[in-house]
Amino acid sequence: MTLSALLLAAAVTLTPVEAARADALSDSLRCVVCQNQSIADSDAALADDMRELVRQRVAAGDSDEEVRAYIVQRYGEYVLLRPRANARNLPLWAGPGLALLIGAIVMYLFARKAKDVPFEDEEDA
Incomplete structure (x- = not known):
């Protein structure tokens, strides 16, 4: 079974407030396949997986920063559409x-x- 199928099988139901948070987070994360498109705007299968990860983390009660940190840990800082200013960049x-x-x-x-x-x-x- 593929990751997409597993994620769809484990799809979570969000409250309207949580869904709005997940959508806002998805707008701030870059699709690693489409490059300069957010995962909210991308049709790529990986973007679907990333959106579902965001939804799962929001449903689990993570804060916005915790969700971003989790996605950055998995995919690297490149996924941030608005990268953080630090000594490296x-x-x-x-x-x-x-x-x-x-x-x-x-x-x-x-x-x-x-x-x-x-x-x-x-x-x-």
């Missing part, structure tokens, strides 16, 4: 700001140098 978070700062400095230096160089038309006049 700090360059990814700081990269865009650093690139913008370097770009601004380069543009300033080019503009300053261009101001000092006369145009060819100005030399002829």
Whole structure:
């Protein structure tokens, strides 16, 4: 029996509040097959399995953070659509700001140098 069949056989019934929590959690988790799609939006079989895992953890009484931690433990931090900032991925978070700062400095230096160089038309006049 496949994992999908086992999970469907063990499908849990959630209250409306729990179902809303499970849906919100599913919106925040990435499908590892579809890459930039949440498991809520994905049609992949693995996304079905992941959604069912989320539903089971919510039904078991886990908090949102406990559910995320469980899914991250199984699939890695890549499954978070909004990754946490930590020392390991700090360059990814700081990269865009650093690139913008370097770009601004380069543009300033080019503009300053261009101001000092006369145009060819100005030399002829």
